[in-house]
Amino acid sequence: MVTLPCAAVLFDVDGTLVDSTPLVERAARVWAVEYGLDADEFLSGAHGRRTSDRVADFLPAGQVAAATARLDALEAERTDGITALPGVLALLTSLNGMPWALVTSMDKEQLRVRTGVAGVPLPPVVVTAEDVARGKPDPSGYLLAAGRLGVDPSACLVIEDAPAGIAAGRAAGATVLAVATSHDRAELTGAHAIVPDLTHVAGAPGGLRLTR
Known part of the structure; x- marks a missing residue:
């Protein structure tokens, strides 16, 4: 087991928490x-x-x-096929008060609908496509989310499933954990660590614990 230290977690949504x-x-x-x-x-x-x-x-x-x-x-037009990805709800529950936010390339209405169908709760801090002038791989979204949480970006853990998001998290100065839910591991090597999905991640004192 490995623990990635962090003071807050910044999640991508589609492909990381929700599969649409x-x-x-x-x-x-x-x-x-x-x-x-x-x-x-x-x-x-x-x-x-x-x-x-x-x-x-x-x-x-x-x-x-x-x-x-x-x-x-x-x-x-449709919402069929939208689901929460494995381990998501258990991980969110295990955070035990650690600050977390969503940083997504979706717009606000898409986020509301897809998380609602999947049963994924929305935290107080959410950054969507409308909130930034430049989308991923630009780091603006992750920097904005960290600022709204009042946490230095270097103390944040970004969880992503796509190369553009990994690049955004790295450019923001955060530690990046990739989940291989939408891309081959070979495409995710820009991350600091890679897990198959979020069933391999849980909250721990001072960070997130990764398991094989």
Whole structure:
């Protein structure tokens, strides 16, 4: 067993706490056809990033807002397939008063719906896509969350599942723990530690305990 010391935990959401992959992929495939894009290419780099940032990789600036709104609308049409990932609720319970926050590339309404369906509680500090000018891999979201908690970023533990989020956590100066729930371990080597999922993580005095 290994303990990662921290004074607060900053969680990514989609792919870390909540799995909405079937919904996201289904909507993206419909959307890509409408815009004449390759869905697999779009999806290959979409996870962990704000929708608008990924859309901007493919469409002219003047089309990004409308195209993003269309993709968001397609995702909002259904909620089937959204679940809490293994170990999530047990880990949150085990924090025993340690401050924690959510830092997500989703917007506020997506976060509300998906966490609600999955049964994941919302903490007092939540940073969503609307709260930052630049999304992951920029560290703005994690820096903002640490500031709102009143904890130095270097004393925070970021938990992420995607390379963009890992890069954001590292750039913020935090320790980063990766969960291999959406990407191969080989893509997560930027993290300080990697676990298969959150069933291998629990709260401990002064940090989080990792188990094999």
